[in-house]
Amino acid sequence: MLELEFNNSVLTAHLSGELDHHSAAVIRKKIDSKTEALKPKTLKLDYKDVQFMDSSGIGLIMGRYRQMSLIGGNVEVTNVPPHLKRMFSLSGIDTLGVMK
Amino acid sequence: MKCINEVKFKFPAKSSNEAFARGAVSAFIMQLDPTISELSDIKTSVSEAVTNSIVHGYLGKGGEIYITVKIFEENIVSIKIRDKGCGIEDIEKAMEPLFTTGGDERAGLGFAVMQSFMDSIKVTSKIGKGTTVTLKKRITKNDP
Ligand SMILES: Nc1ncnc2c1ncn2[C@@H]1O[C@H](COP(=O)(O)OP(=O)(O)O)[C@@H](O)[C@H]1O
Numbered sequence: 001m002l003e004l005e006f007n008n009s010v011l012t013a014h015l016s017g018e019l020d021h022h023s024a025a026v027i028r029k030k031i032d033s034k035t036e037a038l039k040p041k042t043l044k045l046d047y048k049d050v051q052f053m054d055s056s057g058i059g060l061i062m063g064r065y066r067q068m069s070l071i072g073g074n075v076e077v078t079n080v081p082p083h084l085k086r087m088f089s090l091s092g093i094d095t096l097g098v099m100k
Numbered sequence: 101m102k103c104i105n106e107v108k109f110k111f112p113a114k115s116s117n118e119a120f121a122r123g124a125v126s127a128f129i130m131q132l133d134p135t136i137s138e139l140s141d142i143k144t145s146v147s148e149a150v151t152n153s154i155v156h157g158y159l160g161k162g163g164e165i166y167i168t169v170k171i172f173e174e175n176i177v178s179i180k181i182r183d184k185g186c187g188i189e190d191i192e193k194a195m196e197p198l199f200t201t202g203g204d205e206r207a208g209l210g211f212a213v214m215q216s217f218m219d220s221i222k223v224t225s226k227i228g229k230g231t232t233v234t235l236k237k238r239i240t241k242n243d244p
C-alpha cells in the first residue's frame with residue numbers, strides 16, 4: 001500500500017493497490033509524519049502500482065502539495081499508469097506543475 | 101423499460117466499507133460482461149458516491165448507506181446510493197467541479213468524476229433527510 005524511501009533530500013512514496021478515502025487517510029498520516037521528521041526538499045509520489053483510485057488519489061496530491069509548500073519543498077508525481085490518465089486530466093492537477 | 105435483475109444491500113457508513121461497496125456492485129454487474137474500463141468507471145463512481153455519504157452526508161459520524169443496483173433491458177445499469185444524512189442545500193453548486201465543503205484533503209471532484217464516467221447522474225436531496233444519487237450506464241454488448 002505504501003513504501004517510503006529517503007535519499008538525497010528526496011522522500012519517495014511508492015503507492016500501490018487501491019487508493020480511496022479510507023486508504024488515503026492512512027497513507028497521508030504516514031507520509032506527513034515522515035515529512036515532518038525528515039524535512040525533504042522534494043516529495044515524490046509514485047503512482048506506478050496503483051490499481052484503483054477515486055478522486056481521493058487527487059486529494060492526496062493536493063494536500064501534500066500544501067504541506068510541502070509550508071516547508072518550502074515541492075511535490076513530484078511520477079509513473080501515472082494509462083488506466084488512471086482520465087482521472088488525472090479531469091482533475092486539472094497538471095496546472096500545479098507537479099506532473100513529471 | 102423492463103428491469104430484469106436487481107440487488108439491494110445496506111451497510112454502516114464506515115470508510116472501511118468503501119472497498120466492499122464498489123466490489124459488491126462490480127460483482128453483480130459482471131453478468132453483463134462489461135469491459136475492464138466500463139467496470140472501472142462504475143467502481144470509481146460508486147466509490148465517489150459512497151465516500152460522499154460517509155464524509156459529507158453523515159459527517160463521519162456513521163449511519164446506514166443503501167444501495168440498489170438494477171439491470172434493465174439493453175444492458176442498462178442503474179445504481180442508486182442513498183443516505184439519511186444531512187442533505188445538500190444547493191445541489192447545483194455542490195456539483196460544480198472543485199467545490200467542496202470537505203477541507204484540505206477533498207479535491208471537490210466526486211460529482212465531476214461521476215458525471216464524466218457514467219452516462220447520467222441524478223441527485224435528489226433534502227436538508228436533514230438525506231441524499232440519493234442515481235447513476236446510469238449502458239454496457240456495450242460484447243457479441244461473441
Ligand atoms: N451525500 C452527501 N450529503 C451531503 N453533502 C454532500 C453529499 N455528497 C456531496 N455533498 C456535498 O457536495 C460537495 C461536492 O462533492 P464532491 O464533488 O464529491 O467533492 P468532495 O467530496 O471532494 O468535497 C461536498 O463537499 C459536499 O458539500
Ligand SMILES: [Mg+2]
Pocket residue numbers: 148151152209210211
Ligand atoms: Mg466526494
